Structures are given as C-alpha cells and as structure tokens.
Amino acid sequence: MAVEAKGNNSTARKTATKTAEKKAPTSKKTTAAKSSAGRKSQTGTRKAAASNRGRKPAAKKDTMLRDEILLWVVLAASIIILISNFGFGGFAGDAISDFCFGLFGFVAYLLPFVLFFTVAFALSNKGNRIAWLKTGAVFLLLISCSAIFELIVNKFDGTRKIMDFYNMSSQYKTGGGLIGGLLCKAFCPALGLVGAYVILVVLALISVVLITERSLFAKMHTSTTKVYDSAKKDAARRKEKAAIRREEAELKRQKRLEEDRIRLEQEKANFEKFQELRLDKKVTGVILDTSIKDGGRKKEDLHEVGAPSSGAKIEEFPVQEGGPSIPDIFGIYKAEEIMKKKGTKKVRDFQTKASSVKVPDELRGELDWQEETDSSMDLAAIASEIKIEGLGGSAEDSAYSAPQPDEQPPLFEEPAFKEPAYKEPVFKDPVSEEGIFAEPLSEGPAGGGKAARTDAAETGAVSEMKNPRREKANPKSSRAEQEAELASVEAEILESEQEVKPEYVFPPIDLLKKPRRTKGSNIERELRETAVKLQQTLHNFGVNVTVSNVSCGPAVTRYELTPEQGVKVSRIVNLADDIKLNLAAADIRIEAPIPGKAAVGIEVPNHENTAVPLRELLDTDEFKNFPSSLAFAVGKDIGGKVVVTDIAKMPHLLIAGATGSGKSVCINTIIMSILYKADPEDVKLIMIDPKVVELSVYNGIPHLFIPVVTDPKKAAGALNWGVAEMTERYQKFAEYNVRDLKGYNAKIEAIKDIEDENKPKKLPQIVIIVDELADLMMVAPGEVEDSICRLAQLARAAGIHLIIATQRPSVNVITGLIKANMPSRIAFSVSSGVDSRTIIDMNGAEKLLGKGDMLFYPQGYQKPARVQGAFVSDSEVGAVVEFLTQKNDITAYSREIEEQISKVQQAADQTGGSSEVDAYFAEAGKFIIEKDKASIGMLQRVFKIGFNRAARIMDQLSDAGVVGPEEGTKPRKVLMSQEEFEQYIEEYV
Numbered sequence: 001m002a003v004e005a006k007g008n009n010s011t012a013r014k015t016a017t018k019t020a021e022k023k024a025p026t027s028k029k030t031t032a033a034k035s036s037a038g039r040k041s042q043t044g045t046r047k048a049a050a051s052n053r054g055r056k057p058a059a060k061k062d063t064m065l066r067d068e069i070l071l072w073v074v075l076a077a078s079i080i081i082l083i084s085n086f087g088f089g090g091f092a093g094d095a096i097s098d099f100c101f102g103l104f105g106f107v108a109y110l111l112p113f114v115l116f117f118t119v120a121f122a123l124s125n126k127g128n129r130i131a132w133l134k135t136g137a138v139f140l141l142l143i144s145c146s147a148i149f150e151l152i153v154n155k156f157d158g159t160r161k162i163m164d165f166y167n168m169s170s171q172y173k174t175g176g177g178l179i180g181g182l183l184c185k186a187f188c189p190a191l192g193l194v195g196a197y198v199i200l201v202v203l204a205l206i207s208v209v210l211i212t213e214r215s216l217f218a219k220m221h222t223s224t225t226k227v228y229d230s231a232k233k234d235a236a237r238r239k240e241k242a243a244i245r246r247e248e249a250e251l252k253r254q255k256r257l258e259e260d261r262i263r264l265e266q267e268k269a270n271f272e273k274f275q276e277l278r279l280d281k282k283v284t285g286v287i288l289d290t291s292i293k294d295g296g297r298k299k300e301d302l303h304e305v306g307a308p309s310s311g312a313k314i315e316e317f318p319v320q321e322g323g324p325s326i327p328d329i330f331g332i333y334k335a336e337e338i339m340k341k342k343g344t345k346k347v348r349d350f351q352t353k354a355s356s357v358k359v360p361d362e363l364r365g366e367l368d369w370q371e372e373t374d375s376s377m378d379l380a381a382i383a384s385e386i387k388i389e390g391l392g393g394s395a396e397d398s399a400y401s402a403p404q405p406d407e408q409p410p411l412f413e414e415p416a417f418k419e420p421a422y423k424e425p426v427f428k429d430p431v432s433e434e435g436i437f438a439e440p441l442s443e444g445p446a447g448g449g450k451a452a453r454t455d456a457a458e459t460g461a462v463s464e465m466k467n468p469r470r471e472k473a474n475p476k477s478s479r480a481e482q483e484a485e486l487a488s489v490e491a492e493i494l495e496s497e498q499e500v501k502p503e504y505v506f507p508p509i510d511l512l513k514k515p516r517r518t519k520g521s522n523i524e525r526e527l528r529e530t531a532v533k534l535q536q537t538l539h540n541f542g543v544n545v546t547v548s549n550v551s552c553g554p555a556v557t558r559y560e561l562t563p564e565q566g567v568k569v570s571r572i573v574n575l576a577d578d579i580k581l582n583l584a585a586a587d588i589r590i591e592a593p594i595p596g597k598a599a600v601g602i603e604v605p606n607h608e609n610t611a612v613p614l615r616e617l618l619d620t621d622e623f624k625n626f627p628s629s630l631a632f633a634v635g636k637d638i639g640g641k642v643v644v645t646d647i648a649k650m651p652h653l654l655i656a657g658a659t660g661s662g663k664s665v666c667i668n669t670i671i672m673s674i675l676y677k678a679d680p681e682d683v684k685l686i687m688i689d690p691k692v693v694e695l696s697v698y699n700g701i702p703h704l705f706i707p708v709v710t711d712p713k714k715a716a717g718a719l720n721w722g723v724a725e726m727t728e729r730y731q732k733f734a735e736y737n738v739r740d741l742k743g744y745n746a747k748i749e750a751i752k753d754i755e756d757e758n759k760p761k762k763l764p765q766i767v768i769i770v771d772e773l774a775d776l777m778m779v780a781p782g783e784v785e786d787s788i789c790r791l792a793q794l795a796r797a798a799g800i801h802l803i804i805a806t807q808r809p810s811v812n813v814i815t816g817l818i819k820a821n822m823p824s825r826i827a828f829s830v831s832s833g834v835d836s837r838t839i840i841d842m843n844g845a846e847k848l849l850g851k852g853d854m855l856f857y858p859q860g861y862q863k864p865a866r867v868q869g870a871f872v873s874d875s876e877v878g879a880v881v882e883f884l885t886q887k888n889d890i891t892a893y894s895r896e897i898e899e900q901i902s903k904v905q906q907a908a909d910q911t912g913g914s915s916e917v918d919a920y921f922a923e924a925g926k927f928i929i930e931k932d933k934a935s936i937g938m939l940q941r942v943f944k945i946g947f948n949r950a951a952r953i954m955d956q957l958s959d960a961g962v963v964g965p966e967e968g969t970k971p972r973k974v975l976m977s978q979e980e981f982e983q984y985i986e987e988y989v
Ligand SMILES: Nc1ncnc2c1ncn2[C@@H]1O[C@H](COP(=O)(O)OP(=O)(O)OP(=O)(O)O)[C@@H](O)[C@H]1O
Pocket: 611, 612, 657, 658, 659, 660, 661, 662, 663, 664, 665, 666, 807, 851, 852, 853, 868, 869, 870, 871, 872
C-alpha cells in the first residue's frame, strides 16, 4: 500500500509537470499577443508561469472528474457484461456476451472483473510505466488462458476456420474464442501440441510474475528446504517407531512361543492320559484294518468285535465312559481343521509340533504310521481324510485332492476345503451323520495308504458314536457307554455353542481394486457434436426438436429432446432406425417420454464403455451412510449418479437376462455389498447355486447359514425351510404381539439384561439367493414355485428376502405366479422383446448392451431406470472371502437348518421316487385297473389327495400307457392288465 501511495504521488507530480510543459507555449502565445510588442520575452514567461499556477488546480480537478466518469462507465459496462454472461442481459446483453465469448472463449466469464480492475488500476497509476506493464501482463494472462482453454477443450484441429473458433465459443460459451484460437493456430502447426502448451503456460507464468512481482523459483527454493527438513524429521520418527514395533513383535513372539509350549505339553499330557485309558479299559474295535502293525493286542480286540477282517472296513470307535478321550481326539481333529484353514505354513508348524510330542513306547504300535511315513505326507493324508468324511465322498474321490504341502491350493479355490467347518456339528445328528460319514465308512479308504486308513478309522469312529446302525453292528458297546459318550459330545458341542462369538471383522476396502482414472478426452465436444447431429437428423425428417439436456453415463449417453409444439412423440420413435444410421450407433433406445419430464430420451451407447468398479460405489457416502444393513450398491445411472438400494424394501428381487449379460456379477455385487455392510449377527445368507461354479466360492464366510447348496433337490428343501422358518417367525411375532422382525428384535433387545437361558434370541434378516431358477424349476417345478410364492407373499415382514436369477426368462420358468409375487426386477440384456416383456412387462431389455447394462425396476419405480451395474471380479471376491474365512475364525454353519433341509430332501426322494413318479403311482395304477375305471375324482377320494396331485398321477399313468388319453367328458380307457402293469413297475419304477 505504501509503495502504491508513493507511486501515486510521484505520478501526480509528473503529470502536473507534463501538463505545465505542454501548456506553456500556448500561454506564452496568448500573453505575447495581449502584451505590447516591446515587452521582453522573459517578462512574458514569468507571467505565463504565474497564470499556470492559478489554473493548475482547475485542470487537475477536470482530469479527476473525467477519470471518475470513465471509471463509472467501465463499472456499468462490466456489470452488464457479467449479467449478460449468465443470461440475464436481454437481447443486447446476449449480443455483448456472445461477442465476449466469441472473442475470449471461456475466459469471458472473468472479463468484467479484469476490465474493471485493470482500468481502475491504470487510472490511479496514470503515467506509471510499471502500472502499464502490469496492465499489459493482465491481458497477456487472459489471452494465454484463452488459448490454453482452447487446447484443453477442443484440442487443435487444423481444419477449423478462424471464424469457427468465434462461432463455437460464442454459441457454447466454452473453448478459447477467436483470440485463443488464433494463438493455437499460430503455435500448434509451428511447435506441435506440446510445444504450444509449453509456450502458453510459460507466457501465463511470465504474466503472473509480472503482475505479482514475485519470483516463483525463490518460493520453490524455500519450500524445498522445508520439505527436506520435514522429511528428515519424519525419518527419525519412523526409525523410533520401528524400534518400538520391533520390540513389541519380539515380546509377542516370545509370548506365543511360551503359549505353544504350554499347549503342546497339555496335548502331550492328554494324549498320554488317553492312551493310558485305552489300555486300562481294553479298547475294543477301534480299527478293523488288520494291516496296521503291532497286531498282538489289537488283533485280539478285532476278534472281540467280530467284524469282518477286510482291511477296507472300519468299525466303531468306542468311547470310554466319562473319559477324556473324545475331547482329545476332538482337539486333534479341530487342530487339523484349523490347519487346513490356515494353509501350508501352519500345517508345517503343526508337523513340527506334532513330531515333538513324545509317545509312550507301549503305544508305538498304534501310532506306527506316524513314524513309518514321511511326516508331511501324513498330514496331507490327514487333511484329505477329513475332507473325505466331511463331503461324504469316497476315499478314491478325494484321494486326488490330498493337498501336497507345497502346492496346497488357496481355500477359496478348492471346494473340497471349503466346507470343513460344517463337518463339526454332524456328530450330534444321526441323519446328517449318515449322509456325511456313511460312504467312506462302507467303502473304506482305498488309496490313502496305511496312515490314511488309520486316521480315517479314528475320526470315522468318532463320527459313528450316535449312528444307530453302528450300534447294532457293535455288540460290545453297551447302552450306558453310548449314552455317556453321547452326553460328553453333546456337552462339548453345547460348550462350543456357548462360546462368545468374536466380533465380525469387516473386510478392508483395499481388497477391491482401485477404479482406474479415465482419460479426459474430448468427450464434451463429441457429445455436443452428436447432439447437433441428432437435432439435424430429426430436422431433415421434418421433426423439429431441441436438445435440452445431455446426460453421459458410464455406458450410454441420454440426449433429452424437447419437441416443438405439434410434433408427435410417435414420429420420433418411428425414426429410431434413421437416427441409428445417422449416428452410426450399434443400437439406440428411445424413452418417449422420459417419466416426469417434457422430453423424449434417446440413449446412445458411448464409444468407450467404462466399467463401474464396486469399490468406487462402496467408497461413496451414499453407501457408507446407508441406514439399512441390506444395502445393495447397484451401479451408476444414466447421469453417472450412484444407485444404492435397500434389499429389505424390494423386498424380493428377480434378476433375469441372457447368458453372459452380467447376472452372476450382479449377484456377486449384492453379496459383496452385504459382506461390507452387515454383521453376520444381523444378516444371514442362504445361497442356492445349481450351476455349482458361481457361488461355491463363498463357502466359509460367516454369513452363511449352511454351505452353498448346489444340489437342486436340496435346494427345494432349502426353500421349504425358508417357508417353515417364516411360519415359525410369525408365530413368535404373534406371541410377542409385534408385527414384524424389527419390532420383534426391538422387544428382544429390551429384555437383553434378563438372565434366562431360554430367553429368545435376536433374529437375523435372511437373504435367500438362487442363481439359476430354471435348473430348480426343472427338478421340482411345483414345489419350488409353491415355496417361492409363499415366501414372496409373506416373508417380507419376517425379514426373509428372496433374490432369484435366471437366464431363461420364459413363462415356464418365471411363471405368472412368481412374477406377480416378485415386485422388484432387474432385466439384463435379452434376445427378444418377448423375453423383455416376461421380465419387466415392457420392451426395452432387448436393446441393452450386455456387460452389466441393466434396466433396474424396483418396487416403487414408475418405469425401469437404466443403470450400469457395478463390477467385481472373481479375484476380488476370492480375496474378500479368504480374508473373512481367516479373520472370522471357523464358520459355524447351522446344523439345525442342514438337518431340516436334508429331511425335506429325503422326504422328497421318498415321495418323489427315483423316476419322478408319484408315490401313489403304483397303487393308483393297480386300483384303476382293478376298478377298470380311470377318474381323477376317484383317485382324489381314495387316496385323499388334492386335485393337482391326482391329475398328475393320471398324467403319469397315461404316459406309462396304463390309461388312454383324455376324451373330453368321457372317462379314460384302461389299457393295461394287472400283470402287464406289474411287469411295467418292475422294469421302470
Ligand atoms: N457390471 C459389469 N461391468 C463390466 N463387465 C461386466 C459386468 N457384468 C458382467 N460383465 C462382463 O460380462 C461377463 C459375463 O458376466 P456374468 O458371468 O455375470 O454373466 P451371466 O449373465 O451370469 O452369464 P451366465 O448366465 O452364463 O452365467 C463377465 O465375465 C464380465 O466380463
């Protein structure tokens, strides 16, 4: 300020002198004319000087007034330009604004400010050379900025004419205008694009230096020194922290070692105790494999059992009353489970530790296998054995997958390793026990070697504890023994159930890939050009429209056209093919009109289709702050806005689309959204994947109630379980006088402080996900449809939600009933309008581009919205699942549900029969032949079944040739004799 004031004074002084100098000759003349000729010139000069002194204040005042008026005029002009730039200036204002934009381009927005302040500055520093220099620098800056904008927005196009720059900028209020364009035209051909950028940026920097009178390099020097100092301090701080961390790690390591030592000692003690007990109580029938060494004592035992001596057969392991043997074996079994989960390194650790356990000499015989074979092989065999049992497959089946220490596959890739956790509970349950253990037991290990066999025998024996069939087979194990063993196992399971569940560790967002930055190409210009082309094309066909808005989404861009008065919307729709041709677009979709807008939307695919990575959506505030645990990050809509929705409000979702259109990826994004948002205590999942390969990767996550169901028959059972659970929940709601899950959980929350073992627990929301309904509908159409409909009608309030995907949107898969009960739909690309109508009751999905391009039509939307679905790759899913399985301990699958589902499955197997004929088929056939009369009503009455089932039996009998086809109102003919029918049953049923 002081400098400026000084400048002002000196300028004023100089101005005054100059004015005096200029005016001196004139006054001299005047004075000379007036005075007598004889007077001397000196006298004249003196007088002139005297008169000048008198006029000086007056002249100064004149100049000031002139300057002030000029300043006011410039202020008014600047304001007019400013308001005109924003479209409030009337027609004259528009013309001025067009001119300014045409001249300077985007920079014209700054023009009014620059104009006013520069003029004000120049006037107040009149005659000051530096002031003029600064003013010039401001304009230089303005011009360089215009040219830089021109290069950024429009790149350089040598074919453009000079007036094109003016016209483009004045029309669209962007670019660099005529001046920017001229500069580009001058620099670009001569120096190339980069050279032009360099020159213009340097010019702009020079202007800044001139204006501010400050050196950029000096600043850089000071900041470099600062950065150096802070880096030095940081390094010292980091060193200190590292030292502390090292110390802590060392302490932790020592603690761990100590713990391991104690545990090993305990294990050893238990083991010894166990062996002693076995000796004391004369263990009977442990292993029937006579190939194991040290036959002496054991062989006697085998004789005691009296089982066949085939090496392949394995018999029951009798557990001693109250003895610690079961928990011990349990412990080993669990350790092996954990080993499998934690990978090869842990397996090796365990090997070392296991080998360090000392075994008493008298037990050597039983444990010979451990020493005979290579220890790593043993563990591989152990792992493979556990897997065989858990999966219920034969030893041969699983032998191939016995993981070698070096090439143990990651958990999430190997389905055989994914389900170990749910094997644990099977001890309690005779039904599932059979399913899981019976096979390996009956077949016996074939290729696993002695070690494998022994281990299978031991673990298998434990599993058999409650198996009623085995009870009969083993005359030695008394009732009391069995009860005791049952009690001990039950106690153990109860204990494990009562363990405090660890808190859910949410997967870190870093497990998902970072979104790639898209290069800032000339998208805006392209869009504008397409808009003009679109307008022009329609105009050529006599349809006048204006493009009122353009929304550019990740995959498609929507041009909103406002038709002129009197233009029929149908005319635009009819021109779809011509528009497609003129825009050279693969396909376009016309939304006429856009709901809630007086415009027609034309959706044109983008040249570059950008995927929407899931991480980008999960990182947004919309998702993070979404109130529901069942948040689903759908994708981005046509305007690039993030779409997040609540699955609970859908409340059931149908996803359909052709193969490869993105359904599985969509289901993956749903599941991943849930994993990133919800605690397994609040949300549980049941996944049904008849395709086997799509969802099995999720085995092991803590949200799963049961392992992913891949058998279509079991899937029907899972849906039935859903119905049963729903009914049970409604009963609970009625008991507590609440209307829905939220109310129920609120009530439970209120009584959480009451100490009562039997108090009800909080119920989680359940999401049942089916990837490929068509496969289920093929296996059990009636049952699946019934369950889906029942669930869809009632399950919302019970907190059970269905998500069903199918690639066959035909009416026999998505039946009218299913459709009516699934209010929210997502349609991916399909091949025909008919398919589209099956999914969303309207055309449109056949125009989608595939790869996640969807029509999102949840309950409450008036029309489907076009959304580009989020993308998550298999490797990202794998990483998250691996993280969850590792960090959230062993998954406790629900035995109860497994049991119920397998019961339903068994029942279905029994009633359904192997060849899918009804259970009453044979009886009904015999009855009809006996009565020589085939009528559905009669079957209904005799077998007390419903019309549908009776009609189905009749159809089956007709297919089998027992009765003839329908003959209108007449009864069907009976075509087979009793003998023929019996023969048929023997052969085919
Ligand atoms: N949202 C998306 N963004 C980008 N690409 C996607 C998206 N969704 C799917 N894709 C691409 O499409 C391919 C097929 O997707 P997906 O496997 O989900 O199809 P699908 O409909 O499940 O097929 P199918 O019924 O045969 O299993 C994916 O491999 C992926 O490359």
